[in-house]
């Protein structure tokens with residue numbers, strides 16, 4: 001039986017290379033997927049799942065091949081503990097990924113199984129490089145013959161079939177409520193009654209300001225505008241209402257009725273200068289995100305959600321509502337709107353470290 005499984009494997013060096021490449025692809029596609037919020041990017045999630053399931057097959061080949069080195073018939077060398085740890089992490093990150101895909105979730109200290117999947121996957125990257133330093137071999141031409149190519153293709157086809165099968169299984173298990181991003185309705189994950197607006201308060205990392213006093217707060221509109229604005233809370237009046245879906249990369253989503261001021265109206269009051277291309281929203285904490293002007297126009301600075309004023313946790317006095325963007329881009333506690341010519345690559349770092357002193 002084991003021999004028959006191994007007979008379907010590409011040559012060992014090819015398996016090893018494919019594992020390395022697939023892991024890197026999974027980490028890359030997983031990180032990029034954090035920025036996908038509209039269905040035209042759904043293919044990235046399909047690809048991520050297919051390559052992940054292909055990786056399951058590759059790991060089976062690899063573990064069957066090296067099992068003697070682990071079970072001790074060949075004595076351990078200095079690299080073996082690292083290899084065992086990597087195998088463990090790889091199996092766990094694949095298992096958590098598949099489990100989540102099938103609708104499962106076992107929260108641990110407020111972490112969803114999707115968070116765990118991401119964390120385990122990221123841990124693998126540094127270990128992979130250490131492992132490569134010790135065991136790296138350039139592939140030889142003889143490894144890459146036609147048979148190896150056929151077996152490799154067969155493996156990816158099996159991965160794609162397995163992906164379709166998990167989709168079907170998921171539908172049978174009632175997973176239709178999940179988005180293409182993998183996110184589930186909050187009610188599946190949290191006791192929504194205990195949370196302010198019926199959905200969880202989530203801050204990406206360490207952003208946790210003191211409550212912002214509405215009386216002292218004001219919203220400035222600056223940058224490439226004809227007239228700078230400095231608006232008190234009452235002027236950010238909730239005259240515009242919009243239903244929008246908030247999809248957090250922790251794996252939950254919620255549809256809410258948001259009310260506030262349309263960013264396009266703010267920009268019209270201020271008047272745009274000719275070079276205006278981006279609008280940057282900055283929180284009292286420094287956390288910030290930019291949107292292209294056209295997209296920003298349709299965004300909302302919300303002061304209310306549902307029939308209530310925003311709670312502190314959800315970003316009072318005002319937070320960005322950016323339909324089609326992922327949750328981490330919906331800046332909370334916004335105090336400054338800046339019209340700019342250039343994009344803002346540093347926002348990627350700022351969002352991660354915001355709140356750490």
Ligand SMILES: Nc1nc2c(c(=O)[nH]1)N[C@H]1C(S)=C(S)[C@@H](COP(=O)(O)O)O[C@H]1N2
Nearest residue numbers: 201202203204207248283287314327328332
């Ligand atoms: N200033 C600031 N805004 C933020 C965050 C943050 O940490 N700081 N977290 C973001 C993340 S990751 C999400 S999912 C949403 C969550 O909004 P909620 O707490 O109202 O559910 O806010 C976003 N806005």
Ligand SMILES: [Mo]
Nearest residue numbers: 248249327328
């Ligand atoms: Mo999030």
